[in-house]
Amino acid sequence: xxxxxxxxxxxxxxxxxxxxxxxxxxxxxxxxxxxxxxxxxxxxxxxxxxxxxxxxxxxxxxxxxxxxxxxxxxxxxxxxxxxxxxxxxxxxxxxxxxxxxxxxxxxxxxxxxxxxxxxxxxxxxxxxxxxxxxxxxxxxxxxxxxxxxxxxxxxxxxxxxxxxxxxxxxxxxxxxxxxxxxxxxxxxxxxxxxxxxxxxxxxxxxxxxxxxxxxxxxxxxxxxxxxxxxxxxxxxxxxxxxxxxxxxxxxxxxxxxxxxxxxxxxxxxxxxxxxxxxxxxxxxxxxxxxxxxxxxxxxxxxxxxxxxxxxxxxxxxxxxxxxxxxxxxxxxxxxxxxxxxxxxxxxxxxxxxxxxxxxxxxxxxxxxxxxxxxxxxxxxxxxxxxxxxxxxxxxxxxxxxxxxxxxxxxxxxxxxxxxxxxxxxxxxxxxxxxxxxxxxxxxxxxxxxxxxxxxxxxxxxxxxxxxxxxxxxxxxxxxxxxxxxxxxxxxxxxxxxxxxxxxxxxxxxxxxxxxxxxxxxxxxxxxxxxxxxxxxxxxxxxxxxxxxxxxxxxxxxxxxxxxxxxxxxxxxxxxxxxxxxxxxxxxxxxxxxxxxxxxxxxxxxxxxxxxxxxxxxxxxxxxxxxxxxxxxxxxxxxxxxxxxxxxxxxxxxxxxxxxxxxxxxxxxxxxxxxxxxxxxxxxxxxx
Numbered sequence: 001x002x003x004x005x006x007x008x009x010x011x012x013x014x015x016x017x018x019x020x021x022x023x024x025x026x027x028x029x030x031x032x033x034x035x036x037x038x039x040x041x042x043x044x045x046x047x048x049x050x051x052x053x054x055x056x057x058x059x060x061x062x063x064x065x066x067x068x069x070x071x072x073x074x075x076x077x078x079x080x081x082x083x084x085x086x087x088x089x090x091x092x093x094x095x096x097x098x099x100x101x102x103x104x105x106x107x108x109x110x111x112x113x114x115x116x117x118x119x120x121x122x123x124x125x126x127x128x129x130x131x132x133x134x135x136x137x138x139x140x141x142x143x144x145x146x147x148x149x150x151x152x153x154x155x156x157x158x159x160x161x162x163x164x165x166x167x168x169x170x171x172x173x174x175x176x177x178x179x180x181x182x183x184x185x186x187x188x189x190x191x192x193x194x195x196x197x198x199x200x201x202x203x204x205x206x207x208x209x210x211x212x213x214x215x216x217x218x219x220x221x222x223x224x225x226x227x228x229x230x231x232x233x234x235x236x237x238x239x240x241x242x243x244x245x246x247x248x249x250x251x252x253x254x255x256x257x258x259x260x261x262x263x264x265x266x267x268x269x270x271x272x273x274x275x276x277x278x279x280x281x282x283x284x285x286x287x288x289x290x291x292x293x294x295x296x297x298x299x300x301x302x303x304x305x306x307x308x309x310x311x312x313x314x315x316x317x318x319x320x321x322x323x324x325x326x327x328x329x330x331x332x333x334x335x336x337x338x339x340x341x342x343x344x345x346x347x348x349x350x351x352x353x354x355x356x357x358x359x360x361x362x363x364x365x366x367x368x369x370x371x372x373x374x375x376x377x378x379x380x381x382x383x384x385x386x387x388x389x390x391x392x393x394x395x396x397x398x399x400x401x402x403x404x405x406x407x408x409x410x411x412x413x414x415x416x417x418x419x420x421x422x423x424x425x426x427x428x429x430x431x432x433x434x435x436x437x438x439x440x441x442x443x444x445x446x447x448x449x450x451x452x453x454x455x456x457x458x459x460x461x462x463x464x465x466x467x468x469x470x471x472x473x474x475x476x477x478x479x480x481x482x483x484x485x486x487x488x489x490x491x492x493x494x495x496x497x498x499x500x501x502x503x504x505x506x507x508x509x510x511x512x513x514x515x516x517x518x519x520x521x522x523x524x525x526x527x528x529x530x531x532x533x534x535x536x537x538x539x540x541x542x543x544x545x546x547x548x549x550x551x552x553x554x555x556x557x558x559x560x561x562x563x564x565x566x567x568x569x570x571x572x573x574x575x576x577x578x579x580x581x582x583x584x585x586x587x588x589x590x591x592x593x594x595x596x597x598x599x600x601x602x603x604x605x606x607x608x609x610x611x612x613x614x615x616x617x618x619x620x621x622x623x624x625x626x627x628x629x630x631x632x633x634x635x636x637x638x639x640x641x642x643x644x645x646x647x648x649x650x651x652x653x654x655x656x657x658x659x660x661x662x663x664x665x666x667x668x669x670x671x672x673x674x675x676x677x678x679x680x681x682x683x684x685x686x687x
Contacts, residue, residue, distance in 0.1 A: 041315060041605075041687075042314075042315060042685055042686070042687050043315065043316050043600065043602065043605065043685070043686040043687075044314045044315065044316060044317060044569075044683055044684075044685055045597060045600070045667075045683060045684040045685075045686070046317065046319070046342070046569075046571065046572070046682070046683050047061070047572060047573050047574040047681045047682050047683060047684075048061045048063060048342070048352040048353070048571065048572035048573070048574070049317060049342060049344070049352065050352065051344040051598065052317070052344065052597055052598055052600075053574070053595050053596075053597050053598070054596075054597075054598055055595060055596035055597075056574070056594070056595045056596075057580075057591075057592065057593070057594055057595075058576065058577050058578070058580055058581075058591045058592060058593040058594070059574045059575065059576060059577055059593050059594070059595055059671065060574070060575060060576075060577040061352060061353060061572055061573070061574060062572060062573050062575050062680075063340065063352060063353045063356050063358070063571065063572035064566060064567075064570055064571060064572055064573070065357075065358065065359070065433060066358070066359060066539060066564035066565050066566045067433055067485045067487075067564070067565050067566075068359075068433065068434075068435050068485055068517075068520075068562060068563070068564055068565075069133070069435075069485070069538075069562065069563035069564070069565050070435055070467070070483045070484050070485050071133055071134075071483070071563070072435060072517065072519065072520070072560075072562035072563060073088075073519050073520075073543070073560030073561055073562050074133055074134070074135055074561055074562060074563055075088055075090075075103065075105070075127050075135045075137075075560060075561035076088065076519075076560045077557055077559055077560055078107075078109075078137070080110060081109070081110060081146060082109060082151070083107050083108075083109045083123060083125060083145050083151050083152070083153050084105075084107035084108070084109065084125050084137075084152075084559075085108075085109045085110050085557070086108040086109055086110065086111075086112040086557045086558070087106065087107060087108040087112070087557060087558045087559045088105060088107055088125070088559040088560055088561065089105060089106045089107070089108075089525065089542055089544065089558060089559040090105050090525055090527035090529075090540060090541060090542025090543075090559065090560075090561040091105070091106050091163060091164035091165065091185070091237070091307075091525060091527065091542065092104045092105035092106060092164075092165055092166070092167075092527045092528070092529070092542070092561075093165065093166050093167040093240075093527065093528045093529060094527065094528070094529030094530075094531070094540045095167065095169050095529075096132075096531055097169055097206075099130065100128055100129070100130065101128060101129040101130070101131075101132045101135075101531070102126070102127075102128050102206060103126065103127045103128065103129075103135065103529070103540075103561070104124055104125070104126055104154070104165050104167050104182075104206070105124075105125055105126075105127070105165070105527070105542075105559075105561065106122055106123065106124060106125070106162055106163060106164065106165060107122075107123050107124070107125035107153070108121045108122055108123070109121070109145070109146075112554075112555075118161070118220075119160075119161030119163075119186070119187040119194060119219070119220045119221050120159075120161050120219060120220035121161065122161040122162050122163050123143075123145075123153050123156075123161075123162065124153065124154045124156060124162050124165050124184075124209075125137070125152050125153055125154070126138070126140065126152050126153070126154050126206075126207060127152065127561075131533070132531060132533045132538055132563075133563070135561075137151075137152035138152055139151060139152065140152055140153065140154065140207055142154060142155040142207060142208065143155055154203075154206075154207050154208070154209060155207065155208045155209060156201065156209050157208075157209065157210045157211065158211060158215060158216065158217055159217065159220055160184070160186050160199060160215065160217045160220050160221070160222070161186060161187055161220040161221065162184045162185065162186055162199075163185045163186070163187070163196070163235075164184070164185035164235065164237040164238070164307075165182060165183070165184050165185070165237065166182070166183050166237050166238075166239060166240035166249075166310075166528050167180060167181070167182050167206065167240070168180070168181045168182075168240055168241075168242070168247075169206070176204050177202060177203070177204045177210075178202045178204075179203075179204060180202060180203040180204070180205070180206040180209075181200075181201070181202050181240075181274055182200070182201040182202070182203070182209055183198060183199075183200060183236070183237045183240045183249055184198070184199045184200070184201060184237060185197075185198070185235055185236060185237040185251070186198070186199040186217075186221075186222055187220075187221045187222065188221060188222040188223070188224065188226065188227060188231075189218070189221050189222070189223060189224070190224075190231070190233070194221065195232075195233040195234075196233050196234050196235045196236070196253075197222060197227055197228075197229055197233075197234055197236070198227075198228055198229050198234070198236045198237065198249070198269075198277070199211065199213075199215055199222065199226075199228075200212040200213055200228065200274065200275060212274070212275050213226070213228060213275060228275075228276070228277050229269065229277060229279070230279050232253065232255050233253060233255075234251060234252075234253040234255075234267070235251045235252050235253060235307060235308075236249045236251035236253075236267070236269055236308075237249060237251055238250045238251045238252065238266075238307040238308025238309060238310055238322075238526065239251075239308055239309045239310045239311040239320060239528055240311075240528065241311045241313045241318065241346075242313070243313070243318070243346030243347075244346060245272075246270050246271060246272055247270070247271045247272070247273075247274045248268055248269070248270055248271075248346060248347075249268065249269040249270075249271075249277075249308075250266060250267070250268055250284060250308035250309040250310075250311060250320075250349075251266075251267055251268075251269075251307065251308040252264045252265065252266060252267055252305065252306065252307050252308050253265075253267055254299060257283040258283070260293055261283065261286050261290045261291065261293075262289070262290045262291075262292060262293050262294050262298075262302055262304070263290060263294075263299055263301075263302055263304040263325070263327070264299075264304045264305060264306055264307075264325060265283050265285070265286045265290060265304075265305060266283070266284045266285030266286065266305050266308045266309060266322065266349065267281045267282065267283060267284060267308065268281060268282040268284040268308075268347055269281050270282075282347055282348075284308070284309070284343075284347060284348055284349050285305055285308075285309060285322060285341060285348075285349040285350070286305060287303050287304060287305055287324070287355070288303075288354070288355065289302055289303040289304075290302070290303070290304055290305070298329075300327050300328060300329065300330070300331065300334060301327040301328060301329055302327045303324070303325065303326060303327065304325040304327060305322050305323060305324070305325065305339075306322070306323025306324070306325040306336055307322075307323050307525070307526065308322065309321070309322045309341055309343075309349050309526070310322075310526040310527055310528040310529075311528060312528075312530040316344075317342065317343070317344055318342065318343040318344075318346060318349075319340070319341070319342050319343075319571065320340075320341055320342075320343075320349070320526070320528075321338045321339065321340060321341075321358060321359075321526040321539065321541070322338070322339045322340075322341050322349070322526060323336050323337075323338060323339070323524070323525070323526060324336060324337040324338060324339045324357060330550075331546060331547060331548075331549040331550045332547050332550075333547070334523075334546040334547065334549075335361055335522055335523055335546065335547070336361060336522075336523035336524055336525075336544070336546060337357045337358075337359060337360050337361050337524060338357070338358045338359040338524045338526055338541060339351060339355075339356060339357065339358055340352065340353075340356060340358035340571065352572060353572070358564075359524060359539075359541065359564050360433075360524075361520055361521060361522055361523055361524050361543075362516070362517065362518040362519065362520040362521040362522075362543075363516075363518045363520075363521025363522060365430075365431050365434040365516040365518075366429070366516075367515065367516070368428050368429070368430070368436070368493070368514040368515060368516070369428070370385075370425050370428070370495060370512050370513055370514055371384065371385030371425065371426055372384045372385040372386065373511055373512050373513060374404075374405070374406055374407045374409065374410070374510050374511050374512075375399045375409050375410055375411045375509075375510065376399075376407050376408065376409050378399055381398070381399075382398075382399070383399045383411065385425060385426045386411075386423055386424065386425060386426075387423070387424045387426075388421075388422070388423055389420075389421065389422035389423070389424065395413070395414060395415050395416055395419060395420075395421035395499060396412075396413075396414045397411060397412065397413045397414070397421060397423050397497075398411075398412050399411060399412070400412035400508065402508070403443055403445075403508040403510075404508075404510060405441040405443075405477050405510035405511050406510065406511055407510075409510075410443075410508045410509060410510035411423060411497060411508065411509040411510065412506065412507075412508050413450045413497055413499055413506070413507055413508075413509065414505075414506045415447075415448075415450060415499030415500075415503055415504055415505055415506075416504055417501070417502060417503065417504040418501060419501065420498065420499055420500055420501045421450070421498070421499040422453075422496050422497070422498045422499075423496065423497045423498075424455075424494050424495070424496045425494045425495045425496070425512070426494065427457065427492040427493070427494050428492060428493055428494065428514065429491070429492060430456060430486050430490050430491065430492055430493040431486060431490065432486050432487060432488050432489060432490040433485065433486060433488070434485065434486050434516050434517075435483055435484070435485045435486075435516065435517035436454060436483065436484060436485075436486060436493060436514055436515065436516055436517065437481055437482070437483045437514070437515055437516075437517050438452060438453075438454040438481065438482050438483075438495045438512070438513070438514045439452075439479055439480065439481035439482075439512070439513050439514075440452050440479070440480060440481075440495075440497070440509050440510070440511065440512040440513075441477050441478065441479050441509070441510045441511045442471045442474075442477070442478060442479075442480060442507055442508065442509050442510075443474070443475065443476065443477045443478075443507065443508045444471070444473040444474055444475060444505065444506075444507045444508075445475075445505075445506040445507060445508065446505050446506045447473070447503065447504045447505020447506065447507075448473060448500075448503035448504065448505040448507075449471045449472075449473055449505060449507035450471075450497050450498055450499040450503075450505075450507050450509065451468045451469065451470050451471070451497070451498045451499070451500065452468060452469050452471070452480060452481075452482055452495065452496075452497060452498075452509075452512075453466055453467070453468040453482075453495065453496040453497075453498050454466065454467050454468070454482050454483075454484050454493065454495055454514070455493060455494050455495070455496060456484070456486050456487055456490045456492075456493050457490070457491060457492045457493065457494070458489040458490065458491055459489070459491045464487050464489055464490065465484065465486070465487040465490070466484070467482050467483070467484035468482060468498065469481065469482040471507075473505070477510075483517060493514065495512055495514055497509050497512075519543060519560050519562070520541075520543035520560070520562060521543075521545055522543075522544070522545025522546060522547050522548075523543065523544045523545050523546045523547075524541055524542070524543060524544075525541060525542035525543065525544050526541060526542075527540050527541055527542050527561070529541075532568055532569070534568075535567065535568050535649060536565050536566065536567060536568055537565070537566045537567070537568050537569055537570070537571075538563045538564070538565060539563070539564040539565075539566070540561060540562070540563055540564075541561070541562055541563075541564060542559055542560065542561055542562070543558065543559055543560055543562065544558050544559065545558065567649070568611070568649040569611050569649065569682055569683050570611065570613075570649075570680075570682040570683075571682070572682070573680035573681055573682050574595065574671075574680075574681045575677070575679065575680055575681075576593045576671050576676050576677045576679065577593070578591070578677070592670065593670065593671040593676060594668065594669060594670045594671070595668070595669050596626075596630075596666060596667075596668050596669075597666050597667045597668075598666070599628045599664050599665070599666055600664065600665055600666065600667070600686065601663060601664050602661065602663060602664070602665055602686055603663055604663075605686050605687055606661065606687075607652070607686070607687040608623075608642075608652070608653040608684065608685070608686055608687075609650045609651060609652055609653060609684070609685040609686075609687070610623070610644055610648075610650075610651050610653055610681065610683070610684050610685075611648070611649050611650060611651075611681075611682040611683040611684075611685070612644065612647065612648070612651065612679065612680060612681045612682060613647045613679075613680050613682075614647070614678035614679045614680050615644060615645050615646055615647050615678075615679060616645055616673075616675065616678070617645060617673070618673040618674045618675040618676075619645070619671075619672075619673045619674075619675040619676050619677075619678045619679050620643050620644060620645045620672045620673050620676075621643075621644040621645075621669060621670075621671060621672070621679060621681060622641050622642070622643050622644075622669065622670040622672050623641065623642045623644065623653055623667060623668070623669050624636060624637035624638070624640075624641040624642070624667075624668050624669075625637060625655070625661065625665050625666070625667060625668075626665065626666045626667075626668055627662055627664070627665060627666070628662075628664045628665070628666065630666065633657065633659075633661070633662075633665070634657065634659065635655060635656055635657020635658060635659055636655045636657045636661070637668075640655050640656045640657055641655075642654060642655050643672075650685065667684065669681070
């Protein structure tokens, strides 16, 4: 990249004063304004957005909690000798470009245990996927690590330690060398202390990165003259996005604001060209308890936000995840969950539901103990705590001494083709939303070995979910496992050894276990990765257990990347609220459940869609259009009101009207029908 370089902040300031286009980076303004003016740009009205839908009666907001993907962590730490063996930390970004999902994350290898923590060990690594779930770490051949270039490290010129990284892809940038932009949380030498600050890079391909400000790190750490933000500690790279023609960063620091707050508050920084950043910042988000000052020396304590907002820019609105820091006097008791926030002005973020936990850290589910897991204890010749499905027909199952992985016995299953056989454990307590892993050891005597099932049941005892693994036949003991996330409504689980109808064979099974999957115990990290994949929305996140922060060296490794899964765009809903219905002094015999939006500037957009479920003949969503002064529009209201009775993530809304709509409208919606309490409205889209 041969564009202009500036080596010090004074040079940046002088160039800006002289009107020079810094480092070849164009202003975001023209492209943003053009994009906003192009007919067809989508407007999203989330049902939980109380700025876009400020007026309601007899409706309430209910936010949803995602499920953790059973394949988590989808990007695990690497093995010994790999550059991410100690940390694969999703202080990073995930972007779908074409048909490829691209991910950048920070990595630390074995040197962390060998030499202790230093900025130079923090590197930027890369992974990619074709489906968003199965990820590879390609050999990029760009960086020499432990004597070879067969690794997934991107090249940073010059080399600098990177703790957190966010990437923007701007394919329309006229300079191809600037189409990928990176904001990096790096360290600077503050009188011998490593303090956080910002470094800026660009790349033509997302793999080979060059500094935009000509930094000259010493020992992978910036010198004071390299700073583009004020010479204070900052962690400025929780999120990176554009809004109304400017670039924005979301992060954290505890430095003074226009009013005092306790601990880590969300901060925002702004730039017109990505290179020169305002020396001011905004306090963009703080939790309620942070208005109470705990005093100096207590920065670990109390409820706080953590690391700013990782943002999903939906064009007219921002949504995102933020750390929910649960503080304590000692690191051993600190933990972090993820919260959920929204912004309508690109600067100030708020919670659509007060103190809502979007995603809980792992390690909270109690352990699960499978009774008589090695089939040693018998009653009447049959293993205690296990049940044989009836009728057995041609199959047999028994506790056998012919083979054993541990102890003296195992479960011998003989299956005859044409008739299945199942041996189930006792039902065990389970929690919805928790990933569980079931495992067993298996040895095959002949034919096809029996499968291992993990089954989930609701309070009524009905099976509501299951997953299985088919072991490969083998004459020696092998361990197999299956992981599944307990669906909503789960009360119990069991494990089952199952011989299928089509298979025949004799196999031995031993040491069956179930455990919650706790790779993300202790704390979660918000990374900037959001994507619709099929009928689901994936939210990518990372893990860091703060309880290890003051452990003696060598410390436990950290990280991995997981996915939280929601039905497509169903982060939260408007639903009927019946509290005003009744015979009480403050109730009515009959109520109407309805909403009215704020004015919406639709421009030339003409197509409307809803994301809703629970609809039917007796549960309909009635939508009519009004002008800004609340006058119903002919052909779009009254007898012409659109009636939606079909569930869908993107159900079209049609009216009989043919007249052109005004550029500014409002939407009035009514939850109608005798079964309207089943309706869940998640979003309205205008295209």
